[in-house]
Amino acid sequence: MRAAASRVDARDRGALIEQYRAVITHLRAAGLGDAIAPTTLVDWAARTLARVDVTPPAADGELRDRAAFAAERGREPSLSITECLLRISIAALPPRRVTAGEPAATGEAVREVVRGLDESIRARVVELDLRRARRVVHDLESWWRGLLGADDDRGLALLEQVVASGFLNVMRGDGEPLRVLHELTTLREVFPAGAAQAAELRERLAALDAASTKLLIARLEIRAERAWSDSLTPRARGD
Secondary structure (H helix, E strand, O other), rough: OOHHHHHHOOOOOHHHHHHHHHHHHHHHHHOOOOOOOOHHHHHHHHHHHHHHHOOOOOOOOOOOOHHHHHHHHHHOOOOOHHHHHHHHHHHHHHHHOOEEEEEEEEHHHHHHHHOOOOOHHHHHHHHHHHHHHHHHHHHHHHEEEHHOOOOOOOHHHHHOOOOOOOHHHHHHHOOOHHHHHHHHHHHHOOOOOHHHHHHHHHHHHHHHHHHHHHHHHHHHHHHHHHHHHHHHHHHHHHO
């Protein structure tokens, strides 16, 4: 089974989880639910995932719109390695230890299984998941800098360009920063060794959100003031 696990396609993490769930289901149906410890199953999965580098090749040129950003994200696996291992841990633990009535205890039991990985594998998982989050943060920062250009004092033209690019949709509507924050929070809870780097990425996201929000509010205020001024101009002429 270990050899079979090593041959699983680690790029499709959703499929990998389902394959492990199927194995666990078959073992339990055969009365062999305790034949393989949860830590062993998670270790096999972690080694498979850590062995394969799924870092996509660098994008051609700068990200300029929502479609390009979505295409970049589409080249990444849908789940982080940590999230994948947690889901396998949930499936592997005996049902008596995974209960909705005790969510705190269940959550800690699930995390403890993943924390039981060898130190070298834990370090590799943390490294790969941090790289994954760092790519998203870098892309968002680069996209924002590209919108600003060499000069951010472009009045309403900048607001119109930001709206047209879909940057606001990604930051607010699509919730991409929230997804990254969730992954970083999960990583920190499972692997405290990655907490400092996760916090640094969270701070960069917060800074980007604050800077873009501040600038765009200022542009909206300019537009509102101009609209108010224009609405008063005909009345003044009539007087």
